[in-house]
Amino acid sequence: MAISDSSSRILAGLLEARTGQQLTMSRRWRIETALSSVMRERGIASIDELITQLVMNKDPNLADHVVEALLNNETYFFRDRSPFDMIARDFLPALREARADKKRLRIWSAGCSTGQEPYSLAMIFAEDPLKWAGWDIEIVATDVSNHVIEKGKQGVFTHFEVQRGLGIQQTIRWFDEKDDGWHVSDALRKMIRFEQHNLFEAPPRPQTFDLILCRNVLLYFCSERRGEAFAKFADVLDEDGGLLLGAGETVIGQTDRFAADRNMRGIYRTIASPEADRRAARA
Structure with a gap:
């Protein structure tokens, strides 16, 4: 059964208001499939x-569950x-050479979905224990x-x-x-802290990161929202840190806070904001 334009607009507005993400055409075709479990659990025909119940707002949890169902959580290891x-x-x-005195690294996996990305990162460290001792x-x-x-917390x-991305060993x-x-081993779990977070809120602790991964997330935002996200990343990324995006994402035409690293394909480095330049000039 086709979904009316008015219903699509209401769902799109709800998703963007709660998450900043847009209900793209690639998502619209699967609305009924995505929401089927929510409807089944509540006996909604x-x-x-469903839209009527959302508008009436009799169930305060319904909107949360609808948004959760509409999000794209596709991910896999590595x-x-x-x-x-x-x-x-x-x-x-x-980075290891640059941080040799402190021996401390902070990495942010933004839009981590069910955890395969941060667990993959943890494996990189855990598989070279002498280097990171x-x-x-x-x-x-x-x-x-x-x-x-x-x-993700449960692991x-x-x-x-x-099987998706991992070898037998x-x-x-x-x-x-x-x-x-x-079940993920404790050796990996102890390196990761999971928390619910909206990209447009204050950044998570410790608010300074050496590496930020935000892959296949920003493509669901409008240009203005992408710019806001880039600004937040730039504010919390250490000056020699890096930002990694998805293969179909870029900073070009989206922000003046990042530029591509010419030596590391896929890594973006921060550029000082005009405000920061002015503060430095006044100092």
Whole structure:
């Protein structure tokens, strides 16, 4: 059954108001599928009836559940493998040299979904223990969806999920198979802090990061919202830190706070804002 334009507009407005994300055409075709479980749990027969209940606001939790269902949580371990290879081969060695005195790294996985990205990052460190011995490493994993954050915290994945991106040796080394699925090892879990967070809120602690990953998230925002997100990332990224985006995302034409690193493909570096330049000139 086709969804009316008015229903689509209401759902689009709700999604953008709560998350900043737009209900793109690629999402609109799957609205009914995405919302089917929400409707089934509440005995709602149609999208129009769902919209009516949203407008009447009798159930304060309904809007939250609708937004959660509309979000795209597609992810897998070491997604698009080459960015992780670049981080391990080029970015982290340079950062390790620059931070040799402090031996501390802070990484932000923004839009982490169910946790495969931050757990993949944790594996990079855990698989080279001698190199990172004595280092204080914290990976902050955030997502606007509370549902996926809770799954990430649990660190329990299906056989299908661990097969996506992981080899047999990695699976055996970093996961324990139990009756309810594959459980992430404590060695990885202790490096990661999961929390629900909207990109347009104040950044998560510690508010200064050496590396920020925000992959395949900003493409769902309008240009103005992307600019706001880039500004927030620039404000909390250390001056020699890096930002990693998805393959289909760029800073070109979106922000004047970042430029591509010519030596590390996919890494973007901060450029001082005009306000910062003026403050420096006055100092």
